[in-house]
Amino acid sequence: MLDFKLAPSQPEARPSEEEIYDLIILGGGPAGLTAAIYAGRARIHTLVITGPLPGGQPANTDVVENFPGFPEGIEGPELARRFVAQAERFGVRMIHDSVTGVDLSVRPFVVRTDMATYRAHTLIIAMGAVPRRLGVPGEDRFFGRGVSACATCDGFFYRDKRVVVVGGGDSAIIEGLYLTRFAREVVVVHRRDQLRATQIHQERAFANPKMRFVWDSAVEEILGEKTVTGVRVRNLKTGETSVIEAEGVFIYIGMEPQTELFAGQLELDERGYIVTDRRQRTSVPGVYAAGDIQDPLYRQLVVAAGTGAVAAMEVEKYLEMYPQNHQG
Amino acid sequence: MPLLNDEIRQEVSKMLAGLPGPVRLVMFTQKFECEFCTETRQLVEEVAELSDRITAEIYDFQADRAKAEELGIDKIPAIAVIGAQDYGVRFYGLPSGYEFASFLQAIQSVAAGKPELSDATLRVLAGIQKPVHIQVFVTPTCPYCPQAVMLAHQMAIASPMVRADMVEAMEFPHLAIKYQVMGVPRTVINETVHIEGAVPESMVVAKLQEALRA
Numbered sequence: 001m002l003d004f005k006l007a008p009s010q011p012e013a014r015p016s017e018e019e020i021y022d023l024i025i026l027g028g029g030p031a032g033l034t035a036a037i038y039a040g041r042a043r044i045h046t047l048v049i050t051g052p053l054p055g056g057q058p059a060n061t062d063v064v065e066n067f068p069g070f071p072e073g074i075e076g077p078e079l080a081r082r083f084v085a086q087a088e089r090f091g092v093r094m095i096h097d098s099v100t101g102v103d104l105s106v107r108p109f110v111v112r113t114d115m116a117t118y119r120a121h122t123l124i125i126a127m128g129a130v131p132r133r134l135g136v137p138g139e140d141r142f143f144g145r146g147v148s149a150c151a152t153c154d155g156f157f158y159r160d161k162r163v164v165v166v167g168g169g170d171s172a173i174i175e176g177l178y179l180t181r182f183a184r185e186v187v188v189v190h191r192r193d194q195l196r197a198t199q200i201h202q203e204r205a206f207a208n209p210k211m212r213f214v215w216d217s218a219v220e221e222i223l224g225e226k227t228v229t230g231v232r233v234r235n236l237k238t239g240e241t242s243v244i245e246a247e248g249v250f251i252y253i254g255m256e257p258q259t260e261l262f263a264g265q266l267e268l269d270e271r272g273y274i275v276t277d278r279r280q281r282t283s284v285p286g287v288y289a290a291g292d293i294q295d296p297l298y299r300q301l302v303v304a305a306g307t308g309a310v311a312a313m314e315v316e317k318y319l320e321m322y323p324q325n326h327q328g
Numbered sequence: 329m330p331l332l333n334d335e336i337r338q339e340v341s342k343m344l345a346g347l348p349g350p351v352r353l354v355m356f357t358q359k360f361e362c363e364f365c366t367e368t369r370q371l372v373e374e375v376a377e378l379s380d381r382i383t384a385e386i387y388d389f390q391a392d393r394a395k396a397e398e399l400g401i402d403k404i405p406a407i408a409v410i411g412a413q414d415y416g417v418r419f420y421g422l423p424s425g426y427e428f429a430s431f432l433q434a435i436q437s438v439a440a441g442k443p444e445l446s447d448a449t450l451r452v453l454a455g456i457q458k459p460v461h462i463q464v465f466v467t468p469t470c471p472y473c474p475q476a477v478m479l480a481h482q483m484a485i486a487s488p489m490v491r492a493d494m495v496e497a498m499e500f501p502h503l504a505i506k507y508q509v510m511g512v513p514r515t516v517i518n519e520t521v522h523i524e525g526a527v528p529e530s531m532v533v534a535k536l537q538e539a540l541r542a
């Protein structure tokens with residue numbers, strides 16, 4: 001079936017580097033854009049740096065059924081587009097660029113991007129989470145050329161081939177089932193002896209004749225010369241290794257927060273999430289964080305949006321408390 | 329049956345309301361042996377209806393060979409998105425799914441005629457002496473792909489030496505094989521250099537310079 005998706009509108013010409021913003025929001029997902037809606041309405045002089053995926057993870061999600069206000073559910077990309085449109089409506093500046101570094105030891109704070117450097121009195125960090133990589137030999141070399149984290153993008157290229165799916169959660173199983181439309185066989189390699197995925201997905205997976213399961217096993221290497229030819233797996237119970245022949249590897253082993261840029265500047269927890277308090281404050285006054293980047297527990301749209309709202313309201317209070325910083 | 333539903337039509341009309349210049353959607357089709365030619369033609373005509381600044385021109389790939397050659401069209405379905413001048417912005421295959429956004433963006437960008445790129449990128453592009461051909465392979469179900477397509481098209485608008493194609497990999501499987509496309513987006517510059525994934529502008533520029541040295 002054909003469909004035609006609308007994207008978030010593209011940001012306008014590049015904003016000034018000389019200006020000092022009251023607030024820079026790092027990330028244009030549900031958390032960042034909700035913060036932007038609040039900041040825009042509060043007339044806070046705000047710049048949003050959207051990064052590679054305006055609208056955030058929903059832009060990459062089929063259907064969202066648990067975001068309130070959409071009783072029939074809503075397509076992820078459409079929800080993403082609406083988040084952006086709503087933030088734009090309240091006049092915040094948005095730029096389609098990626099943050100490459102920050103300096104939180106100076107005031108105003110410095111935010112460097114691929115293209116420019118910006119400064120602001122306060123920051124809201126909302127760069128979300130990205131799919132976790134395996135970190136095994138062959139993965140980087142073959143990424144985009146046989147190793148993928150996006151079944152809907154790349155499934156077509158594996159028609160009548162055998163693919164390996166790594167992981168045992170909902171994403172691994174949902175995407176694995178999707179891949180059975182194309183692939184001859186889908187081999188799920190999972191570290192445990194049972195799936196973590198929701199019962200209904202498990203039932204579908206076990207009923208599908210194209211799905212095969214390799215339990216208690218971890219991928220140790222992705223094999224191949226020019227193209228992927230297979231993976232080497234180790235059975236974690238017996239210690240034995242074996243090779244599974246496959247032409248593609250899809251990795252679904254969860255998400256991880258994007259916090260390398262902040263290491264040493266902000267307090268992170270042992271898993272790399274930014275530590276925040278109930279008011280979304282980080283360890284540096286004036287720097288707030290919202291959404292998946294500071295949420296090891298829930299990672300849901302409505303929660304991300306909620307923490308974005310809190311962060312923006314806290315920024316407003318902070319700027320009032322330190323009016324000498326405020327451009328007004 | 330229209331391809332675009334009422335809601336999308338309304339949104340697109342709004343987006344295209346203030347087009348700063350005229351746009352021609354020059355589409356190449358043929359009657360037989362072209363899987364999505366009918367739909368591509370229909371899409372071009374439906375979008376053209378939504379703005380009085382857009383005109384659809386339909387050509388037959390065989391009968392209008394000369395026109396195809398003039399625009400460098402070598403496969404169908406093809407759409408050349410042309411503004412005040414031809415910047416070399418092309419779509420091969422139906423821009424459906426996520427690629428519909430790239431298509432609308434291309435219309436808006438050629439109408440404006442000025443690229444949204446960093447000064448550093450524009451400086452590099454201004455210095456190009458040799459022709460550059462950027463092909464971005466996509467699937468309609470890839471949310472990261474429009475970013476790569478739009479960037480390539482912006483570069484085409486910025487430089488008369490650059491032309492940039494979106495190529496829908498599922499409609500041109502022989503090209504997907506030729507260019508070893510196993511994942512999208514995959515960008516091929518001048519047949520020699522390739523980029524996996526949607527990467528920052530500065531990285532595309534670096535790869536483009538690499539292709540020029542090759």
Ligand SMILES: Cc1cc2nc3c(=O)[nH]c(=O)nc-3n(C[C@H](O)[C@H](O)[C@H](O)COP(=O)(O)OP(=O)(O)OC[C@H]3O[C@@H](n4cnc5c(N)ncnc54)[C@H](O)[C@@H]3O)c2cc1C
Pocket residue numbers: 026027028029030031032049050051052053054055056057058060061062063064065066067097098099100126127128129130171258290291292293298299300301302304
């Ligand atoms: C397949 C899938 C299905 C899901 N389904 C649901 C669901 O049904 N219901 C639900 O509630 N939740 C769902 N979730 C979870 C939900 O999408 C996330 O909790 C939510 O998107 C988190 O929002 P966020 O704004 O914190 O981060 P993200 O959505 O991850 O957004 C991060 C933003 O930061 C930007 N960014 C990244 N790097 C940089 C950088 N260097 N510089 C600047 N910006 C950057 C990105 O471009 C993006 O705009 C799903 C997630 C996935 C992956």
